[in-house]
Amino acid sequence: GQQVMQIPQYQHVQEGEDFTTYCNSSTTLSNIQWYKQRPGGHPVFLIQLVKSGEVKKQKRLTFQFGEAKKNSSLHITATQTTDVGTYFCAGRLLGNFNKFYFGSGTKLNVKP
């Protein structure tokens, strides 16, 4: 079964508030990817993290990969209505070439 867990399942925020979703794996990951899926759409790649402790930023989005490479987070600063959607992490297990396992996703709703 799937081995990557994600919390929270839902998050409702007021526009301008911050948002964070967390991804955890029971085993060490080789690398982790983050995707965004808009309602009715398909997942779109956001970023990939490979190194232990890595932090990457994309405008208002900050992605972190834990030191032990078992957890990751996505933080959005000052959310906007355009941030609405479901955010998924996808982790590749060590030694498991090619396959990524998706977290359960966090659905973000932003109220204007």
Place this chain on the structure above:
Amino acid sequence: GAVVSQHPSWVICKSGTSVKIECRSLDFQATTMFWYRQFPKQSLMLMATSNEGSKATYEQGVEKDKFLINHASLTLSTLTVTSAHPEDSSFYICSARRDRGPTGEQFFGPGTRLTVL
């Protein structure tokens, strides 16, 4: 670049019939293609990994005789749901990787909504 198409986008079929879904990488050669299933408001469940010219690798619990995968070329993979039943109704999404290395991103198709009556 890196566009993946799926056909059909939606299909309704009777119980007991078979349905074929195509996944194509339009502007790149896909080293690997993946098939996922997504239930409403849920995550993507990996069904199988497909490499061109070799047999697909199925995830635990996925019946390979029911979900036939053929990866005929570097740009085309097909998923056939055989003898479909209402419980097979779902959103099926394929993705393709362009890079041979282990860290390449996946490019997703738009998905196929299957409804089995």
